[in-house]
Amino acid sequence: MRKLALNDEILLSIQQPARYIGGEVNTVNKDPKKVDIRFAMCFPDVYEIGMSHLGMQILYDMFNRREDIYCERVYSPWTDLDKIMREKKIPLFALESQDPVRDFDFFGITLQYEMSYTNILQVLDLAQIPLHAADRTESDPIVIGGGPCAYNPEPLADFFDMFYIGEGETVYFELMDRYKENKKQGRSRREFLEQAAEIEGIYVPAFYDVEYHEDGTIKSFRPNNSHAKETITKQLVVNMDDAYYIETPVVPFIKATQDRVVLEIQRGCIRGCRFCQAGNVYRPLREHSLEYLKDYAYKMLKSTGHEEISLSSLSSSDYTYLEGLVNFLIEEFKGQGVNISLPSLRIDAFSLDVMSKVQDVKKSSLTFAPEAGSQRLRDVINKGLTEEVILQGANDAFHGGWNRVKLYFMLGLPTETKEDMEGIAELSEKVAETYYEIPKEQRNGKVNVVASSSFFVPKPFTPFQWARMCTKEEFIERAYIVKDKFRQMKNQKSLKYNYHEADLTVLEGVLARGDRKTGALIEEAYKNGAIYDSWSEYFDNRIWMKAFETCGLSVDFYTTRERSLDEVFPWDFIDAGVSKEFLKREWLNAIDEKLTPNCRQRCSACGGMRFGGGVCYESKN
Incomplete structure (x- = not known):
């Protein structure tokens, strides 16, 4: 029987102890002594979120099909266990074997959303692995990151030995084989990183230098090692x-x-x-x-x-x-x-x-994503969805027995005007009116239309990567314009409007388009208590604003600044x-x-x- 990393006293004192004990249905159990490579795969958020991630399940299954690799799972300890692990100096452990992550060959961390970045430092810290790749020794695991946020890995460059750009099923086994050979030959960590840098899709940040203009934009991004490629090509x-x-x-x-x-x-x-x-x-x-x-x-x-x-x-x-x-x-x-x-x-x-x-039509609600309140703005974002199609869809749904509709929008999109903002309320009203045009005896109770707006973040590798982003105050002002327009609607009792947190969105924008300098920002925020930033009850914007001040960085440089078409972006090497x-x-x-x-x-x-x-x-x- 396995010995758990946490004793009964600890397990009884924390929320959801089942997050940490492993042994679930369909887990893979191997003898660690009979494999060549041990891979700890981490989702840097709470267990319930990480267990819902498809990509991690695919790679877990893929790695474990090979007899020479043992892949185990790791998730961020919730805040209650985090505190105990620090006090008692309990190292972060993998669920299957309950062994410390620091004893593994690889520590793979999935990068799904920017607001998990401080949790990445949390798991490295709890694993007792040096935060900075430059400080790691031959006895430390190779820390590798992959996932959507790896398409701009620069904010995290200091903390990772390498990144995998693209879909994980393609060249991971080549990487593992090179590691086995490197280990067999008794070669060093650096020699393995050089071998890895030759593989398509693998990016080793230490092998690249960034030079900046006086205005803070990037002047050049070049390899400093003969094994490193000028361009990293995604794998799919x-x-x-x-x-x-x-x-x-x-x-x-x-x-x-x-x-x-x-x-x-x-x-x-x-x-x-x-x-x-x-x-x-x-x-x-x-x-x-x-x-x-x-x-x-x-x-x-x-x-x-x-x-x-x-x-x-x-x-x-x-x-x-x-x-x-x-x-x-x-x-x-x-x-x-x-x-x-x-x-x-x-x-x-x-x-x-x-x-x-x-x-069951009585229990379900339907979701439409018009994204913008006006046809003009839907054309700007290339949504390819007309008001006629939206209202016809709502009409068909209402005749089919549905009476609850969710509408998703974005505020702060490029070229947005007041008319576009007010169009969110007006379109929601038209959807409700479509319901009331149905004869009363054919309706299924009252209609409920819930409109929600997130705030726009320009992301790398999109046509909007050149766009300016709104300030927190501009986002809130736009949300108030929409909210006020909803109050003027005839069917306002059938309508509801929600909007996202503006300060969180601004920070997401900084990290989405950030350069290597933002790594110091993430570390400073983490050291001052930032963790689980994607959870509103734990996000503290004051910590981050203080970190900007300490690091001498400007929020506006990364968000509201206009980009020229010839600017070099941190992710242009991909x-x-x-x-x-x-x-x-x-x-x-x-x-x-x-x-x-x-x-x-x-x-x-x-x-x-x-x-x-x-x-x-x-x-x-």
């Missing part, structure tokens, strides 16, 4: 059916945020929304075959006992075989109490027909598929309010098809 799966997937997902003891089987139906997106980083860096669109998905749906539901399956993608409606897959799931699991979740659907007649088959020229064209199209057709209508020469395996107009004609 070409044939989705050849990629690793999970047959036996780990099933948590306690309820996770996404407590269901997740079936990834495709990667990438054809839509080209100009604010969306994922839609750009995951290009081109690559689909799983219908037979592949049928097979994995059956295997995962059988191996987990879950009662819900979610079809995952950026835009589920664009999956070619969606109707066939949904019909199969309905027929195959009829009477077995299995629910089917279909996120990211466009609300049209087909989608509503599908949802009426798989949902080839993410979409070319900078394409992004510039789309930025100018946005300013001119011009729509760009989706990839199935016309190829826009974004550069993504260089990687092969994708679906676009060019590949079909």
Whole structure:
């Protein structure tokens, strides 16, 4: 029987002790002495969030299929255990073996969102691994980061030995093989990093120097080591059916945020929304075959006992075989109490027909994402969604028995005017009016329209990476304009409006487009108590503002400053598929309010098809 890293006294004194004991259904157990490489894979947030992450489950399963690798899981200890571990000097441990992370060969950390950055320092600190890569010795694990935020790794460059740019299923095994050979030959840590730097998609920050202009912008970014490449090219799966997937997902003891089987139906997106980083860096669109998905749906539901399956993608409606897959799931699991979740659907007649088959209409609400309140601004962001389509979708939904609708918007988008802001309330009102146009005897009670707005953050590798960002005060002022307009609506009792935290968004903007200098900011904030910043109850903006002052950095430099088209960005050394020229064209199209057709209508020469395996107009004609 395993000896737990935490004794009974500690486990009984903390919230949700099941977060830390391991042993869940479908976990992998190996003898650490019989493997060549031990890999601790960390999601730097609380267990319930991390256990819902598909990418980590895929890599966990993939690594453990090899007999010579033992991959174990690590999550951020919640604040109660964090305090105890520091007081009692208990090192951070992996769930499967309960062994200290510092004893592993690799410590892999997934970078899913900017507001987890202080938690990355938390797990390094608790693991008793030096925060700075430059201070690590031969006995320390190789710290590697990957995930969406690795597309601008520079704010975290000082803390990582290397980053993996792209999809994890492609070159990880080559990296592991080189590590084994390096170890076998008795070579040093630095020699392994040089070997790793030669692999496509691997970025070793120590092998690059940054030079700045007097105004703080980047003058140059160059390799300082002959093994390092000028450009790091993202890695991606070409044939989705050849990629690793999970047959036996780990099933948590306690309820996770996404407590269901997740079936990834495709990667990438054809839509080209100009604010969306994922839609750009995951290009081109690559689909799983219908037979592949049928097979994995059956295997995962059988191996987990879950009662819900979610079809995952950026835009589920664009999956070619969606109707066939949904019909199969309905027929195959009829009477077995299995629910089917279909996120990211466009609300049209087909989608509503599908949802009426798989949902209890009395309990569900439908989600529309107009993103902007006016057609002009929807054209600016290339949303490709007209007011007519939105209202027709709402009308179809209401006639189908739905009476609750969620509408998602963004405030602070480029070129936004007061009319665009007020349009959020006006469009919400029109949706409610659509319901009341239905004869009373055909309605399903009162209508409830909830509009929510997040605040716009310009992200790397999007056409809006050149855009200025609003200040906290501007965001709040815009939210008040929308809120005031809602009060003027005739159906205001049927309407509700929420908006995101402005100061949190401003900080996210700093970290999203930050350079290496922001690493000192993250470290200063962490040392002064910043942790779990993505949780509103723990986020303390005062700590961060003090850190800006201490580090001599300006919030406005990273947020509100206008960028010229020839500025060198911290992430320009990465080839993410979409070319900078394409992004510039789309930025100018946005300013001119011009729509760009989706990839199935016309190829826009974004550069993504260089990687092969994708679906676009060019590949079909």
